[in-house]
Amino acid sequence: DAGVIQSPRHEVTEMGQEVTLRCKPISGHDYLFWYRQTMMRGLELLIYFNNNVPIDDSGMPEDRFSAKMPNASFSTLKIQPSEPRDSAVYFCASSLDQGGMIGTEAFFGQGTRLTVV
Amino acid sequence: AQKVTQAQTEISVVEKEDVTLDCVYETRDTTYYLFWYKQPPSGELVFLIRRNSFDEQNEISGRYSWNFQKSTSSFNFTITASQVVDSAVYFCALSERDRGSTLGRLYFGRGTQLTVWP
Numbered sequence: 001d002a003g004v005i006q007s008p009r010h011e012v013t014e015m016g017q018e019v020t021l022r023c024k025p026i027s028g029h030d031y032l033f034w035y036r037q038t039m040m041r042g043l044e045l046l047i048y049f050n051n052n053v054p055i056d057d058s059g060m061p062e063d064r065f066s067a068k069m070p071n072a073s074f075s076t077l078k079i080q081p082s083e084p085r086d087s088a089v090y091f092c093a094s095s096l097d098q099g100g101m102i103g104t105e106a107f108f109g110q111g112t113r114l115t116v117v
Numbered sequence: 118a119q120k121v122t123q124a125q126t127e128i129s130v131v132e133k134e135d136v137t138l139d140c141v142y143e144t145r146d147t148t149y150y151l152f153w154y155k156q157p158p159s160g161e162l163v164f165l166i167r168r169n170s171f172d173e174q175n176e177i178s179g180r181y182s183w184n185f186q187k188s189t190s191s192f193n194f195t196i197t198a199s200q201v202v203d204s205a206v207y208f209c210a211l212s213e214r215d216r217g218s219t220l221g222r223l224y225f226g227r228g229t230q231l232t233v234w235p
Contacts, residue, residue, distance in 0.1 A: 033223075042225060042226070042227040042228065043208065043225040043228075045222065045223070048222070056222070089160065091162065105152060105164045105167050106164075106223060107164065108154075108161060108162035108163075109161070110159070110160060110161045111160050111161065113160075
């Protein structure tokens with residue numbers, strides 16, 4: 001398996017522009033997570049999906065952020081309009097809920113390093 | 118309140134030294150899981166180990182070992198005979214039930230940057 005695939009790996013954009021980050025989870029996994037990593041706040045969970053349905057988006061910083069999962073093999077995280085403070089590494093992760101266990105490890109993509117200038 | 122505390126922000130050691138990374142967690146659940154992830158300079162997060170709250174046996178995997186103590190809410194990670202390739206940021210994480218979901222939500226500590234010098 002190729003693992004969780006994120007694109008692009010790096011993105012530099014100007015303030016005010018729309019940014020779309022993409023994620024392909026591991027095939028068969030039913031949970032997908034979006035995390036953001038910054039020096040100031042560490043790793044933060046933004047939103048997660050179960051079977052393509054958003055379960056908890058309380059970590060999404062504000063309305064400029066939105067995430068979708070149109071099918072089991074694809075998710076996007078969109079920022080519109082982007083701001084310099086959105087600069088961070090954004091990780092996508094997926095996992096498989098094995099009959100109710102909470103101990104399933106999440107598998108992470110390589111991240112997208114976003115720089116908003 | 119921080120659910121996972123990694124008090125050591127940075128640690129530097131010389132190759133072949135043993136090093137212990139501390140992790141203290143906070144939860145009211147009786148069922149939870151603890152994890153360690155490694156983030157090498159390339160940036161990806163690599164899963165290292167998972168322990169559940171009912172299994173306090175220590176675990177050893179090669180040069181890596183983990184000490185889980187519920188009495189002190191700690192899940193410490195020791196690297197024996199460290200190597201330069203061990204240089205990375207190490208994250209401790211806690212998974213507990215989230216709003217009735219069967220899936221735990223991972224709470225990460227702030228990470229410990231380990232540098233191993235040759």
